Each structure stands twice: as C-alpha cells, then as structure tokens.
Amino acid sequence: MNMKHVFQPGAEDAPTLLLLHGTGGNEHDLLPLAQVIDPSAAVLSVRGNVLERGMPRFFRRLAMGVFDEEDLVFRTHELHRFVNDAAEHYGFDRSSVVAVGYSNGANIAASMLFHIPGALRAAVLHHPMVPRRGIELPDLSGVPVFIGAGRNDPICAPAESEELQGLLEGAGADVSVHWENNGHRLTHTEVRAAAAWYRMNVGEN
Ligand code: MLT
DSSP: OOSOEEEEOOSTTOOEEEEEOOTTOOTTTTHHHHHHHOTTSEEEEEOOSEEETTEEESSOEEETTEEOHHHHHHHHHHHHHHHHHHHHHHTOOGGGEEEEEETHHHHHHHHHHHHOTTSOSEEEEESOOOOOSSOOOOOOTTOEEEEEEETTOSSSOHHHHHHHHHHHHHTTOEEEEEEESSTTOOOHHHHHHHHHHHHHHTOOO
C-alpha cells in the first residue's frame, strides 16, 4: 500500500470510484465529486506519488503537456498494482472500479485504459489529454468513457479531446464527450453532466 489515499466503504455491490486529482492536488480534493456522481459507491481516492516543485502529480512531465513516457508507463502500472492491493485489503470488487480523474489524474486514468486490459469498468475523464501516441490499445469493448472537454481549454485543445475520443472509440470504448466553455476548469455543470452520464452508463445502487 505505497500510495497515500482515503478509502470510504460503499453499499453492497456498488462500484468503487477511483478518484485521481489534478496537478498540485491531493486525495481530499475530489471527494465531493463522489457524492454527486454516486453517493452509494465506495471511494478510493489516491495522491500521486510524484512531486513537481512540491506539487503532487501521478507521473513526471518534461514540460507543460510533454510527458515523460517511461515514467508514465511505470506510474500507470504502479497505480494499477496499488488498486489491486487495495481491493484485496479493503475487500472491494476489483472488476467494478470506475476512475474519476481531473487533468493530470484524468491523464493517468486514460493511460490505464491505454496500457492495461480490464483495468477499469468505466472512466470519467475531466479535461484529459492523449496520454501516449503510437501504441496499440487493448480491447475496450463494453467500457463506457465520459470526456469533459473545453472548447477553450488552453491545456488541451479541442482537437486533442477529439483525438482521444477517436483513439478510445477505435479500441471499442463507448465514449461520450461533454463540451464546456470554461477553459481547463472543472465546473458544477460538467460534474452534473458526468453524474447523469454515470446513471445511464454505470448505474446507481
Ligand atoms: C499533465 O501534465 O498531466 C497535464 O498537463 C495536465 C496538468 O496540468 O496536470
């Protein structure tokens, strides 16, 4: 159990929400989102193990928007192993984990989808980027993915959001994109859209 985290048990048979914060955040930031998306779900909220000038992240970057791919792959597997260990330790169903990530946290959630078959039952990605290019994705048939994107997001241009949608759909994922006009910010309307999507695509206990 080598990652700082918060675990909150959920109702019987409810999914587990894997909460993944943005750069400079921590394991407490996204807890209110779980209440909106699925109050009956268990919650595993994790702090990224990498520090960039004191700011927690889930993997290193070389510059703004330029990822250290070797570290990205290493950290993706590290997070996956942590979720496996946490499922055993806390007794939740590993096959029913739904990632909810914002920005850097959405990027590592997307990286789990890109690199590890069966890692996630579904994913809510708020303002994600394309985590990696030029690799073959695992079969993502039956995996619903919500992308919250910004028409004026200075960190992730609309074309990159559409590229991510295309890559995930190409692997069989069922992707819904919700567009906002609030830059890279995560707004209440976007969280409410994610919650409505979740009720349709994952269900609520
Ligand atoms: C990243 O590095 O993951 C993206 O640039 C988003 C962020 O600022 O965290």
